[in-house]
Amino acid sequence: MKKRNCIIGQSGGPTIAINASLAGIIHKAKYSEEYQNVYGMINGIKGLLEGRYMNLLEEFNTGEKINALKQTPAMYLGSCRFKLPTHEENTDTYVKLFEILTKLEITDFYYIGGNDSMDTVMKLDSYAKSIGCTIKFIGIPKTIDNDLMGTDHTPGFGSAAKYVASSILEVVHDSLIYQLQSVTIIEIMGRNAGWLTAAAALARNEYN
Incomplete structure (x- = not known):
């Protein structure tokens, strides 16, 4: 049976979770012995x-190196902020991408990230189906905003x-040392979702 080839990408903001997901894919691909090549x-x-x-x-030819990647901050493969157009808007981009995937004989495509990354996976999968391509496109969620559907x-x-x-509690501790009436406004990110603010x-x- 011919072995598979996969390629993995990371995009969006850096977190330690995104490298842990990368390590998980590399570990599975390496020890399942189903893959000949794992590209990043x-x-x-x-x-x-x-x-x-x-x-x-x-690069990750030992279990020790894969385990170290799990604890590595930022993003090992680097990132981008690239909004992929639809294939109706820009067919040339898709033709170029799929030429590269075909050259590498890719069977599985993994993309780790948030909203825009999952949008990229969806668009690539849609184009693949339209041309009868059998590459599997898999999105691996990573976003602090906690706003991915499903x-x-x-x-x-x-x-x-x-x-x-923890940050809010530290601000309150600092404020409580003064006998001073005050209002503190803290801006918390979260895209269009309120999960981080709710946190x-x-x-x-008991005292606050």
């Missing part, structure tokens, strides 16, 4: 369009929620 896009889909990728099985919670949200609650309530305790 350098700087996401934008880097792939420029022909920049690496062989991850050569998910209960996304990797990255839990640690961000804890950070927000600020975790700072409540």
